């Protein structure tokens with residue numbers, strides 16, 4: 620054997636790496652690098668397209684380092700579309716970046732490319748969403764089970780569409796305020812809801828009573844750090860402290876199996892209280908969006 624042949628035997632070609640090793644490496648990559656390695660060669664692309672990868676992993680855009688401008692948002696949406704094409708419709712969990720700009724058209728395209736989605740975390744705001752746009756997207760997501768919504772106006776539109784298209788839906792996190800309108804829409808269109816989190820937001824007292832009364836399959840209700848009120852402005856409202864929540868619900872014919880609340884004296888409660896009294900009732904914070912006492916709703 621000559622020297623050249625011996626050398627070529629000792630050096631293994633990177634294309635010979637096993638499927639399992641490549642899968643482990645690719646799972647550790649960020650989304651940009653993952654999209655890049657999928658274009659290296661056909662064998663790496665096959666690994667990136669494997670259904671087991673997409674079932675095990677979350678398409679998580681929340682770790683994006685910079686607040687996106689409209690231009691950057693369109694690049695992120697473009698990257699997301701490429702990744703969803705790679706997934707071949709197998710993506711199960713999609714978390715948007717909190718401040719991303721997205722319109723009806725892009726939202727529908729994303730829904731078309733992810734028909735097996737089970738969990739969706741929506742961005743912090745939706746300047747261009749319409750009832751028709753939400754309906755078209757939800758029609759694609761018939762297997763959706765879990766959703767985080769951040770906007771009071773679109774919350775009712777989403778709940779109506781979920782009632783129409785998503786029979787297995789069971790878990791909801793609202794980082795907007797729980798109004799009586801949302802509560803009645805929820806009870807009417809998603810009566811089989813099992814898990815509801817309205818932590819660290821303003822919760823209308825009658826809305827809280829309504830969901831506990833009407834959602835007969837509700838197992839977990841998280842109202843930790845929330846601001847329980849009777850009115851719609853700081854100057855016309857009665858405020859109920861966290862520790863009074865069990866008393867508010869004690870005469871209900873049925874209670875959720877798990878009711879989450881705090882003692883009302885934590886730092887988060889102080890932040891929520893001050894924010895509400897300063898009329899900052901409209902902007903869900905990214906921190907509230909990410910955190911939850913219910914593990915399956917955390918980011």
Ligand SMILES: [Zn+2]
Pocket residue numbers: 843844861881882883884885886887888
């Ligand atoms: Zn608290």
